[in-house]
Amino acid sequence: MLLWCFPVLGTAQSYELPKGQKFQKIKFQLVNNLIILPIEVNGTELSFMLDTGVSQPILFNITDQDSIQINNVSEIKIKGLGEGEAIKALSSRGNSFKLKNIINRQQLLYVVIDKSLNFSTSLGIPVHGIIGYDLFRDFVVDINYGSKTIKFYDPEQYVYRRSKRAETLPLTLHRKKAYLDADVDIGDSDSIPVHLLVDTGSTDAIWLFEDEEIGIPTEHYDDYLGKGLNGDIFGKRTKVNNIRIGSFELFNAKAAFPDTRSFMAIKNFANRDGSVGGEVLKRFNIVFDYSRRQVTLRKNSMFKSPFHYNLSGxxxxxxxxxMVSERISDGRGVVKTKEGSFGNVQILFEGQTRLSLVPxxxxxxxxxxxxxxxxxxxxxxxxxxxxxxxxxxxxxxxxxxxxxxxxxxxxxxxxxxxxxxxxxxxxxxxxxxxxxx
Structure with a gap:
């Protein structure tokens, strides 16, 4: 599981659609409950995770082979989730970010230098960074998890359509992050109201913080929960009787209680009781409207899908x-490559053997x-x-x-x-x- 949290740092100019264009539609990849978008940074196309839990874009996993220009650089230190120390990073101003026709020519950007911070090895596709608040601030963001498409609307042009199957709920914005209210039934008591961070950058379902009202269920086990900016996060894995968001209920839902040491460096949680992540969010098609402080949920075909547990450990x-060697029935002595993943070079020897460089x-x-x-x-x-x-x-x-x-x-x-x-x-x-x- 992966979850990252970054501190609030600096400001950025706005993203804009071309004059007269009401929205921009973009296809995304859904990998382990995470949304991966193609974004050009100063003319170089990279892959970014869309993360409502991050304040400013972060670049990482940049190697000697990457050719990316970044502007107006200074050195800083940042601290996020995990038990490690603050790490070195670069602050860069005046960068051009482009999502098809959407452009921001003055984007503030942070570059994490630590090469061990890398999503790509766990997700199986190249991922170069994360982006969040700046896009949600400037647009009404319509995420269709079913069709794997996302639409960025000009807030002044967006028109809400009435639907009996959709429900609009209030959002709280605090320090550039969105929160919503829900209820959980842990099983040992009545339903408990909770204030949750909305975190599209978490692969998990729901995280809860143990306190006087929210106790860890009797049935649980110790588990690795994810990776934070400053190290691995461990905790208790369990399940709750149900999660209720508005009138929507998810039964026997997966939940986790992270160790409190992972959050010692993070201040001002806005009375947060936990977070709701991608394994819950993907069950809805969602319209985020930060300008009106609201979110609209509509169930999709994944709503009743079973929750995924790491049964093997x-x-x-x-x-x-x-290198993999395979016997084949025919071949033409050519070299083939496949895009979008690791390795994938094939050499075919006529009529006998195929040698492949694979992950x-x-x-x-x-x-x-x-x-x-x-x-x-x-x-x-x-x-x-x-x-x-x-x-x-x-x-x-x-x-x-x-x-x-x-x-x-x-x-x-x-x-x-x-x-x-x-x-x-x-x-x-x-x-x-x-x-x-």
Whole structure:
């Protein structure tokens, strides 16, 4: 899981549509509940995550091979979620950001220098940065998770249409972040009102902060929750009887209680009780209207989809590339490449063999006491196949689905460890069975 939070730093000029254009429609990728948008920065096209939890655009994962001009640079330190120290970054003013016809020629930008801060290895696609408040400030933002499209409307031109299936709720804006009110039924008491950060940059469902009213349910387990600007975030994974947002109810919903140490450096939470992330938000088509301090929700086809749990206990990431040799029936001795992911170079030898440079997928983390750890899998193991399927043919999120398909399923994982191929098998169990404190 991934979640980032950044401090409020500076201001930026506004984004504008061409004169006479009412809105701009853009296709996005939905990867592990995250919205990934193509944005040109000073003429270079990059991929940005759309994150309502971030105040200013952040660039990271910039390598020696990237050719990106940034303007008016000075050095700063920033602090966000996680247990680590503040990190060095660059502040850059006067940058041009372009989303199709939308342009901001005076965008303030921050560049994180630490190369370990990288979404791409976990998501399986190149991601260069995150962007949030500036876009939501300047437009009415209509996100259709079902069609994977987003429309940015001129607020003065946007017309609300009445619908019995949609509901408009108030938003609170504080320090460039949006909050909404909801209710949770944890199970040990009556429904509890909660004030939640709206966080499209979190892959998770709902986070709650433990206090006198909000207690951790009896059935829970320790888990890795995500990555913050200043380090990994751990906590308790659990589920609640329901989450109610307006009149919409989600039952047996996934929830987590992050360790309080991860938030010690963050001040002024605006009486926040937690956050609502992408695994809940993707179940709606959403219209954010910061200018009117409101959000409109409408259920989509994913509303009743089951919540995803990491049943195996394995966390995966890309770690370079590896060579794969396959027998083929025909070939023409050509080199092929595929765009949009890692590796993907193929060399075909006529009538015999195909050599491919493919992403190397490794176990980057493993939950203590999980089925995978009990079976003998270890951090650093290279995944070769899952249930007999060679994993280089699949995206990283598809591999995770193979590993976590359903309770009671037997999973066989072929790995490479110290140049030896090893086969492990385990059964996916009920995560809340016998999980008493």
């Amino acid at each position: 394995i966390t995966l990431q890309h770690d370079g590339v590896r 190397e997928i490794v176990v980057s983390g493993i939950r203590a006491g999980s089925p995978a750890e009990t079976a003998g899998l270890k951090e650093g193991d290279i995944i070769l196949a899952v249930n007999g399927k060679s994993i280089h043919k699949y995206k990283i999120q598809e591999i995770m689905q193979m590993l976590d398909e359903k309770q009671g399923k037997k999973v066989k994982v072929l790995i490479e460890r110290y140049n030896r191929d090893l086969l492990f098998s385990f059964v996916l169990e009920d995560l809340f069975k016998h999980k008493k404190p």
